[in-house]
Amino acid sequence: MNPLSTTPDAGRETPRVLIRGTGLLGASIGIGLRADGHEVQLSDPSGTAEAIARDIGAGSIREVGDPDPEIVVIAAPPEVVAEEVADALVEFPQAVVLDVASVKAEILRALRELADGRADEVTPVDLTRYVGTHPMAGREQSGPVAARGELFTSMPWVITPAQDPATGEQVPTQAAVAWAEEVARRCGATVHYMDPQEHDDSVALISHLPQIAASLVASRLQDAPTSALALAGNGLRDVTRIAASDPNLWVQILSSNAAPVVEILHGLRDDVARLIRTLEDPRAPGSQADIAQLISEGNSGRARVPGKHGAPPQSFARLIVIVDDRPGQIAAVLNDVAKVGVNVEDMRMDHSAGHQVGMVELSVLPGRRDELAEALTDFGWKVVQS
Numbered sequence: 002m003n004p005l006s007t008t009p010d011a012g013r014e015t016p017r018v019l020i021r022g023t024g025l026l027g028a029s030i031g032i033g034l035r036a037d038g039h040e041v042q043l044s045d046p047s048g049t050a051e052a053i054a055r056d057i058g059a060g061s062i063r064e065v066g067d068p069d070p071e072i073v074v075i076a077a078p079p080e081v082v083a084e085e086v087a088d089a090l091v092e093f094p095q096a097v098v099l100d101v102a103s104v105k106a107e108i109l110r111a112l113r114e115l116a117d118g119r120a121d122e123v124t125p126v127d128l129t130r131y132v133g134t135h136p137m138a139g140r141e142q143s144g145p146v147a148a149r150g151e152l153f154t155s156m157p158w159v160i161t162p163a164q165d166p167a168t169g170e171q172v173p174t175q176a177a178v179a180w181a182e183e184v185a186r187r188c189g190a191t192v193h194y195m196d197p198q199e200h201d202d203s204v205a206l207i208s209h210l211p212q213i214a215a216s217l218v219a220s221r222l223q224d225a226p227t228s229a230l231a232l233a234g235n236g237l238r239d240v241t242r243i244a245a246s247d248p249n250l251w252v253q254i255l256s257s258n259a260a261p262v263v264e265i266l267h268g269l270r271d272d273v274a275r276l277i278r279t280l281e282d283p284r285a286p287g288s289q290a291d292i293a294q295l296i297s298e299g300n301s302g303r304a305r306v307p308g309k310h311g312a313p314p315q316s317f318a319r320l321i322v323i324v325d326d327r328p329g330q331i332a333a334v335l336n337d338v339a340k341v342g343v344n345v346e347d348m349r350m351d352h353s354a355g356h357q358v359g360m361v362e363l364s365v366l367p368g369r370r371d372e373l374a375e376a377l378t379d380f381g382w383k384v385v386q387s
């Protein structure tokens with residue numbers, strides 16, 4: 002099929018997809034699309050990454066002579082994305098080409114430069130078939146071993162079609178954009194549209210700042226006494242999870258989006274400086290109010306973070322079930338939840354340091370929480386409402 006002349010729902014087409022870059026993102030997309038019936042080809046400069054992605058069910062390694070893909074997904078590190086997109090547009094003149102890089106404006110600028118520089122070649126870099134995208138889902142681990150087919154389920158996936166700077170018109174064809182949207186949907190994501198620069202300004206705040214904050218906090222721990230670290234509870238774990246992210250990737254992300262990040266960091270620096278002054282004399286008139294203001298401003302910001310499916314913030318109620326730390330306990334809890342007929346909207350598991358128990362936190366619709374807590378207690382579980 003030619004994806005440029007077919008609409009995504011025409012006869013429920015499943016175009017052949019090539020994924021270039023079979024790490025965390027590429028392999029996760031491969032698993033997702035294969036589960037949806039697509040033939041997926043894989044290619045990566047690392048033979049190991051290719052082989053692992055194949056072995057975990059992300060697709061088959063593309064061989065010389067294989068039929069051309071109809072959709073190409075570039076899931077490589079940001080610094081090589083523009084070049085990989087340009088090459089794919091030339092190599093597969095009928096294909097829609099997407100990338101999934103975490104930054105969009107600089108890649109588009111580099112791609113335009115490449116396209117201009119190669120304008121005289123026999124096959125030009127045809128940007129009407131390129132659609133920039135960014136799945137807002139990932140993990141602090143990289144490589145195909147960390148891949149998950151359900152990584153994108155209910156997560157936002159941003160589509161950032163380029164506009165012609167002179168005319169303001171959308172550069173990619175509507176068919177190309179529709180297929181980009183379809184790839185995101187078939188991976189289970191929810192689709193958002195944004196201009197590339199608006200995207201970069203937004204992720205500076207909601208993705209790049211959190212990464213910096215986590216790294217800054219976690220870097221304080223390097224020389225901390227083991228006895229202090231032994232006390233670590235969920236606060237530290239919540240705030241530092243993404244401090245385990247790949248330095249190579251984040252060097253590229255932060256340096257490609259430096260200007261909006263710097264602007265946010267100036268504001269943060271002012272707040273930190275103010276807090277330092279306040280805490281240097283915490284009993285001085287006004288200091289207590291200043292501290293309270295900092296925490297309540299944090300409360301207000303936190304309350305604006307949307308829940309699953311972009312639902313209004315804090316629309317789920319939580320309860321915690323204490324389980325023994327042994328195989329089968331989570332399945333047993335979920336089995337009992339299913340008997341009550343309550344849908345689990347979100348779930349997470351924590352361990353109590355030094356104790357052989359786990360805490361399964363279930364998020365459910367507020368109207369069902371009391372009923373579920375009561376039923377689970379009747380089934381013999383120890384339930385804590387939070």
Ligand SMILES: NC(=O)c1ccc[n+]([C@@H]2O[C@H](COP(=O)([O-])OP(=O)(O)OC[C@H]3O[C@@H](n4cnc5c(N)ncnc54)[C@H](O)[C@@H]3O)[C@@H](O)[C@H]2O)c1
Pocket residue numbers: 021022023024025026027044045046047050076077078079081082085101102103104135136137138139140141142143144145250254
């Ligand atoms: N990690 C995340 O949480 C996350 C989330 C959303 C988007 N992204 C974006 O997805 C892309 C991939 O990130 P990842 O986390 O999967 O990284 P990863 O390190 O897990 O995988 C990247 C893969 O790209 C391969 N690669 C290197 N150069 C290549 C090239 N020239 N052509 C093709 N492949 C090449 C590497 O060998 C590696 O297997 C990046 O652009 C990143 O910004 C990452």
Ligand SMILES: O=C(O)C(=O)C[C@]1(C(=O)O)C=C[C@@H](O)C=C1
Pocket residue numbers: 102103136137138139140141207208209243
């Ligand atoms: O949850 C994580 O571990 C992530 O790395 C996710 C996250 C994010 O900030 O939300 C990180 C960078 C990507 O560009 C997209 C997603």
